[in-house]
Amino acid sequence: xxxxxxxxxxxxxxxxxxxxxxxxxxxxxxxxxxxxxxxxxxxxxxxxxxxxxxxxxxxxxxxxxxxxxxxxxxxxxxxxxxxxxxxxxxxxxxxxxxxxxxxxxxxxxxxxxxxxxxxxxxxxxxxxxxxxxxxxxxxxxxxxxxxxxxxxxxxxxxxxxxxxxxxxxxxxxxxxxxxxxxxxxxxxxxxxxxxxxxxxxxxxxxxxxxxxxxxxxxxxxxxxxxxxxxxxxxxxxxxxxxxxxxxxxxxxxxxxxxxxxxxxxxxxxxxxxxxxxxxxxxxxxxxxxxxxxxxxxxxxxxxxxxxxxxxxxxxxxxxxxxxxxxxxxxxxxxxxxxxxxxxxxxxxxxxxxxxxxxxxxxxxxxxxxxxxxxxxxxxxxxxxxxxxxxxxxxxxxxxxxxxxxxxxxxxxxxxxxxx
Numbered sequence: 001x002x003x004x005x006x007x008x009x010x011x012x013x014x015x016x017x018x019x020x021x022x023x024x025x026x027x028x029x030x031x032x033x034x035x036x037x038x039x040x041x042x043x044x045x046x047x048x049x050x051x052x053x054x055x056x057x058x059x060x061x062x063x064x065x066x067x068x069x070x071x072x073x074x075x076x077x078x079x080x081x082x083x084x085x086x087x088x089x090x091x092x093x094x095x096x097x098x099x100x101x102x103x104x105x106x107x108x109x110x111x112x113x114x115x116x117x118x119x120x121x122x123x124x125x126x127x128x129x130x131x132x133x134x135x136x137x138x139x140x141x142x143x144x145x146x147x148x149x150x151x152x153x154x155x156x157x158x159x160x161x162x163x164x165x166x167x168x169x170x171x172x173x174x175x176x177x178x179x180x181x182x183x184x185x186x187x188x189x190x191x192x193x194x195x196x197x198x199x200x201x202x203x204x205x206x207x208x209x210x211x212x213x214x215x216x217x218x219x220x221x222x223x224x225x226x227x228x229x230x231x232x233x234x235x236x237x238x239x240x241x242x243x244x245x246x247x248x249x250x251x252x253x254x255x256x257x258x259x260x261x262x263x264x265x266x267x268x269x270x271x272x273x274x275x276x277x278x279x280x281x282x283x284x285x286x287x288x289x290x291x292x293x294x295x296x297x298x299x300x301x302x303x304x305x306x307x308x309x310x311x312x313x314x315x316x317x318x319x320x321x322x323x324x325x326x327x328x329x330x331x332x333x334x335x336x337x338x339x340x341x342x343x344x345x346x347x348x349x350x351x352x353x354x355x356x357x358x359x360x361x362x363x364x365x366x367x368x369x370x371x372x373x374x375x376x377x378x379x380x381x382x383x384x385x386x387x388x389x390x391x392x393x394x395x396x397x398x399x400x401x402x403x404x405x406x407x408x409x410x411x412x413x414x415x416x417x418x419x
Contacts, residue, residue, distance in 0.1 A: 030393075044075070055091070107129045113162075195399075231321075236266055
């Protein structure tokens, strides 16, 4: 099968996140398929963006053909980011004939924002290919609910047209979120088009060491505390880190260290708040290489992930960081009001209400008070759950089977589970 995957933000191990396109594509290549990923040269998610010397650059990464479309840089979530989206979409449309000439069997529109469905549909029609709409987050609902945009805002209005077109015209709709089917049906999707395929993990990936200076800093910071609670991921509004900072300031958390690793538009504000509050039990560190994340997690006792109290999360979540936490065998404090709660389902920690600072602090303190053996038992439940349900070889196979592709005869590259 010849697969064309369009994802503005697609990354790789050498560039940084977003990783899902890479992991799915690599598994498809291992199963004998040919995969091309079309991505923008600029993404706020990557640690290292490619630097193409021409308008279009091509690169082979682990057997995957990457096509980088050069776009203008941006920072934050303002007008320049929107212009970057539109520029990528326009360049993709301009390449439609060339991409269709490669005769893909499947064209996947997967850029989170839905504008890419229009050039993807043009390519699929010209090539006689299946058109797949992959839903990462519900856009434009996400910027409406989290960003406060009006439905009549030109960006929201145009994205709604794109989402509706995708729901009506895609041959298959793949969602990372378990509860999105009712919303997508309300936008025109036929019920039998829907398949839920969450995020996952790479069972063959080996952890790498942290830089010695980073490991030494974490170890020294953690030394005076009863336990270390870690957050490793983006620092955006949607990551709900303000409640974690407030929880760190509560008396019950005074003997717990809080380590936040990552970057994002909210990080400067979070650092300023922690400093203004005089918090000595909070440490911020820069992002680290993905393969070093398990090494950092191994230095912690508890992990945190949270969401704001928003109707957006009634559809579920599928955060990579949660799988990282669970694979590391850490008990997790999950602040959420979503009915879809992986921590609860796996029995690997404590779930509390979103934005409930006293409950977050109490849950973290409660796990810190547990004997180490009990924390370890909770963590092992999560690890076993993720290993059973969320490996990328399994998810990649399910993805293609949902399109009618026969299952591979065997796994071409055997992999061992992390231990």
